[in-house]
Amino acid sequence: MLSEMPSKDKSTRVDKAYARLKADILAGRLPPGFQAPEPDIAGRLGMSRTPVREALIRLEAERLVDLIPRRGAKVLAISKKDICEVFEILSALEALAAGSAAKGECSDRVLAGIEEAVISAEKALAEADMESWAMLDDRFHRLIARSGGNVRLDEMISSLLNQVFRANIVLLRLNKGPAANSDEHRELYDAIRAGDQDKAAAIAKAHRLAGLATMHSVLEACGLTHV
Amino acid sequence: MLSEMPSKDKSTRVDKAYARLKADILAGRLPPGFQAPEPDIAGRLGMSRTPVREALIRLEAERLVDLIPRRGAKVLAISKKDICEVFEILSALEALAAGSAAKGECSDRVLAGIEEAVISAEKALAEADMESWAMLDDRFHRLIARSGGNVRLDEMISSLLNQVFRANIVLLRLNKGPAANSDEHRELYDAIRAGDQDKAAAIAKAHRLAGLATMHSVLEACGLTHV
DNA sequence: GGCGGTAATTTATTGTTAAAAATAACGAGG
DNA sequence: CCTCGTTATTTTTAACAATAAATTACCGCC
Secondary structure, three states, X not given: OOOOOOOOOOOOHXXXXXXXXXXXXXXXXXXXXXXXXXXXXXXXXXXXXXXXXXXXXXXXXXXXXXXEOOOEEEEOOOEHHXXXXXXXXXXXXXXXXXXXXHHOOOXXXXXXXXXXXXXXXXXXXXXXXXXXXXXXXXXXXXXXXXXXXXXHHHHHHHHHHHHXXXXXXXXXXXXXXXXXXXXXXXHHHHHHHHOOHHHHHXXXXXXXXXXXXXXXXXXXXXXXXXX | OXXXXXXXXXXXXXXXXXXXXXXXXXXXXXOOOOEEOHHHHHHHHOOOHHHHHHHHHHXXXXXXXXXXXXXXXXXXXXXXXXXXXHHXXXXXXXXXXXXXXXXXXXXXXXXXXXXXXXXXXXXXXXXXXXXXXXXXXXXHHHHHHHHOOOHHHHHHHHHHHHHHHHHHHHHHHHOOOOOOOHHHHHHHHHHHHHOOHHHHHHHHHHHHHHHHHHHHHHHHHHOOOEO
16 A cells, blocks of 8 residues: 555645645755745645645644744744754654664565665765765665654654755765765664664664764854754 | 743634643543544634634644544544553653753753652652642653753653543553652652763653553553553 | 345535635834 | 834635535346
């Protein structure tokens, strides 16, 4: 059962608006700071205001936009404080998910999916295709989240990853090398495959905290306070 | 600045509907399984459908209700699986928050608030006033969450606590004794006050996992699959 | 002639729109 | 500098359209 077909499906307008706005925000087509009143957005999407409003409420709950009265909906930037908060939470949640994945001996199917993401990422890195690498890095983390078998945990991690998605892209462009250590991905995969719960959790946590440190130093070096 | 005044304030109808529905759900006045179409709820609240619809969307995001098409909005029950998932996540997040609180040497003001909650809870327990004890237990956990200084973390924990609030009340009624070890609250408070990050995190985690075990055995003993 | 299944109609509910009412920002005039 | 009116935007309402469930009627079959 495919849970999330891309877009054109026979879904409601709320879903269409939500999917389109979210995609536009994550891809940077609606850059942080972009701001528009509801009627504009509705007109741009070719529908009435109500479904747009419902979509915006969902996006606000995910901290992708801010609905400020009489000022319109604003695409949120990610501040350094935001990054610290999110990475801190991710360090705990991803450790939990990785540990569960290791303990729960997840199916060969998902294990294969994870391995493929790792291998593809290594290949992209070898070819210096950083765009692809970033996508595969993201996929890897989302697969780990899903492998724990805790659907709430998966959703929470996924939402947090959305929030820092743009920051990761920016980091990638500022930083010459990869934004994260690719070896750690393989180590984590191995630990999960071996069923070593504690090791998997420790690697996941360390990996995320290392990412935070990298992010912090790069932003510091560039004098950026938000992204 | 008081962030959440009770109810009658000059707030929008969406806020009123949200606050009222949420309060009714948490207090059990809208019991799990309760189900009604939007117009009914709107009529009951004396307002139009649109604001209650927005409120329901928010409540659905918090997993308090389920919006099932053509069947109405339904107050969700908490299954045993839900409890496992939420407690597992809480064990990680509360450990993080407690650790941060210990490290960040939070202000005397919040420290005093926590201590008061601990003392009041102990007193309620001594007087066998379980109703009050449950409220104070809840307050303690929310204060710890807030003390970490990570607002996202606070919100996530708070949302999870809402989801298991009813389960805790039920547990209290089924179980003769307290639902959780009150000594552990004091130990956690002491660790935070002493600035011992690792100890605080460890206690918080163990406390939550112990709660899960208690919950599990009581539900098992009573043959309940959901609450 | 009764029974079961299917198709059509009805009904209830949500999804959507548009317009009216409320509200807060902005600017002009005292 | 304060007050009042104007305007832009949101909030709320009410009506409308679409849709799925439920009921009923109809037809073939036993």
